[in-house]
Amino acid sequence: MNKLLFSLVISLFLLVACKSSEQAGEASKSVKSNLSDSQKADVSYLFFNANKEKILGNLNIAADLFAEVIRKDGSNAAAMYELSNIYSEQKKFSDALFFSKSAWNIDSKNIWYALSYSDILNKNKKFEESASVLAQLVKDNPDRYDFYYEWAAAYVYAEKFSDAIKVYDKLEEKTGISSDVSMRKARMYQRINKTDKAVDELQKLINSNPADAQSYGMLAELYQSMGEKQKALNTYNKILEVDPENPYIHLSLADFYRSNGEKEKSVIELKKAFQNKDLDIDTKISILVSYFNLIEVHPELKDQAMDMCVILIETHPSDSRAHALYGDFLSRDEKYREALVEYRKAVQLGSREFAVYSQILIIDSQLQEWDAMVKDGAEATSLFPDQPFAYLLSGIALIQKKNFTSAISNLNSGVKMIVDNPELESRFYTSLGEAYHELKDHTRSDENYEKALKLTPKDANLLNNYAYYLSLRGDMLEKAEAMSKLSNELEPNQSSYEDTYGWIMFKMGKYNDAKTWIEKSLESGADKSATVLEHYGDVLYKIGDSVKAMEYWQKAKEAGDGASELLDKKIQDRIFIE
Structure with missing residues (x-):
């Protein structure tokens, strides 16, 4: 370190050290010391x-x-x-x-x-002693108004509210009537149940400044807490005269009417508040977010929340948060296409919230719009390269588009980012298992399914899928049977799980058991599934009912996608082909 830099460092230490104790030592310089030089x-x-x-x-x-x-x-x-x-x-x-x-x-x-x-x-917790010290401090420094607040606070901590009021009275003698002091005194009077004194204090404040809407608001709330509903309403209406553009008065009136059971009037006032551009969007959003929990208890509030969302967008059309929130409400109401429009609008307006992009991807999946999901997934992983969920959804979309190599690349990139989330990690390995299965890389498929099972051994969907793929290959059928049985125990009456178990029975040559389980699947809602209908035809053929087998193969063909490549050949030759 050169001499100049060293000198600067020492100077800075001296400056800071001296400053840190300069105030503390100001008065103590006068204390005599018997020390030598x-x-x-x-x-x-x-x-x-x-x-x-x-x-x-x-x-x-x-x-x-x-x-x-x-x-x-x-x-x-x-x-x-x-x-x-x-x-x-x-x-x-x-x-x-x-x-x-x-x-x-x-x-x-x-x-x-x-x-x-x-x-x-x-x-x-020696609050009264603290108040005594501060009393002396105020006496020594009568014009330091901040010390009065400290003094009063000590009495409040000690729950000596009357003494705190006396301190505020002393401050008021110095400063005159002020909103801050009067409101503090009013709250103290409320604490000691002297509401009449609180009313007088606020009325005094209003008389000193008749244009102060905040004073009227506190007085109205006080009247409301006292059960003086008409006085409260009159005071709220006075605010409308004093400050007609104040959006918060409509929120207060909405609360007033709601507490009185006048729901329609409450909604009208709430809408007026939302229509006012001077009410900040953060306040509006916080109010709407509270509806999520309310709707679960009171479903009838859903339409009201939707109306408020529309008003929010009309008032703040260029704010991405308004559209994203409306999308959340629409999504919860299972109006997925309308929700998707709002989420995409939020993105167009500049939203870079991962929650918005993840919702877009989830709805793409629900609507089975795989091309859009591939595109949205690529954008999400580019914008949020550290979000594993984006890689998972992108990988799922690529699997659906049969781009298995790219899916595996995405999934392997995303799974490395996961920390302490076994459920999410399991979903990655499950999807990797599926992708490798489609590429007929059964060794890697099984490895990934086994990794998933270690993380979530009671995931019914995982158990079902792994068991089904093993049954298609005719490998480890006893293991497949055990997994499929467990999936049905975990989530009974799931048609796809019942079909899987039935198909494993078929592969094991247990045709009567297979018939029972696939019939359960049909009864549970799979009567339009080409896969299940074809499976049932195969079972019927094996138990000797070739006529009925033909009937179900034909139904499978009419059902559309999902049947095997051999279905046409079975129908043409009127025999089961494996």
Whole structure:
């Protein structure tokens, strides 16, 4: 380090160290010391180093050095002050109290010692003693209005509300009537059940400033808490006269009418608030978000929430959050296409919230719009390269488009990012198992399904899919049977799971059992599934009912996608082909 840089560093330490204790030591300079000049120099050096260590964050070393200062100079109030603050920061409030009291006793006129002593008394829950210290501080500094607030607060902590009011009265004598002091006094009067005094206090404030809408609002709320409904309503209406453009009065009236059971009037006022552009969108969004839980208990509120969303968009058409929130409500109402429009509009308006993109991908999947999902997935992984869920959904879309190699690449990239989320990790391995199965890489397919099973051994869908793929290959049928059986126990009456178990029975040559289970699948809603209809035809053929087998093969053909490539050949040759 060159000499100039070293000098600058030392200068900065000196400046900061001196500043940190300058205020604390201002008044203590007058305290007489019996130390010799060399002892004073030693103490000053120790004090400087203690401050340096404190600035560097080495509090334990600093505390030891300040303690050494005090041992050498028992009247050093500044060191006591600094040591008490360190102990307070370390939550050693009892030790802090001893040293802060010592500093204050040496120099009670020092503002910083008094404030620190008061604060540490509060932390030791000695609130009345704190109030006493602050009373002396106010007496010594009658024009420091901030000290009055500290004094009153100490009484509030001590639940001496009447004494707190007296302090505010003293402050009011100094400053005149003010909104802050009057409202504090009104709240204190409410705490001691002197609501008439609270009313008088607020009325006094209103008389001093008849245009202050906030004062009317607090008075109206007070009347409402007192059960004086008409007075509350009259006061709210007064706000409309005083400040007709104030959007918050409509929120207050909405709350007033709702508490009185006048729901229609409440909704009207709420809509007026939402129609006001001066009411910030964050407030509107927080109100609408509260509807999510309300709708679960009161479904009739859904239409009201939808109306509010429309008003929100009309009032804030260029804010992406308005469209995203409306999309959330539409999605919850299973209006997926309408929700998708709103989410895409949010993106067009600049939304870069991953939640919006994930909702787009989820709805793409629900609507089976795989081309759109591939495109949206690519955009999501580009914008949010550290979000594994985007890679999962992108991979699923690529599997549906039979682009298995790209799907595997995406899934392998995403699975590496997962931390402490076994369910999500399992879904990645499940999808990888499916992709490798389609590529007929059965070794890797099984490896990934086994990884998924270790993470979520009771995932019914995973158990079913793995079992079904094993049955198609005719491999490990006993393992497949056990997994399929468990999936049906975990989630009974699932037609696809019942079909899987039936097909495993078929592969094991247990045709009567196969017939029973595939009939269950048909009864559970799979009577339009080409796969299940074809399976049932195969079973019927094996048990000797070739006529009925033909009937179900034909039904499978008419059902559309899902049947095997051999179905036409079975119908043409009127025999089962494996």
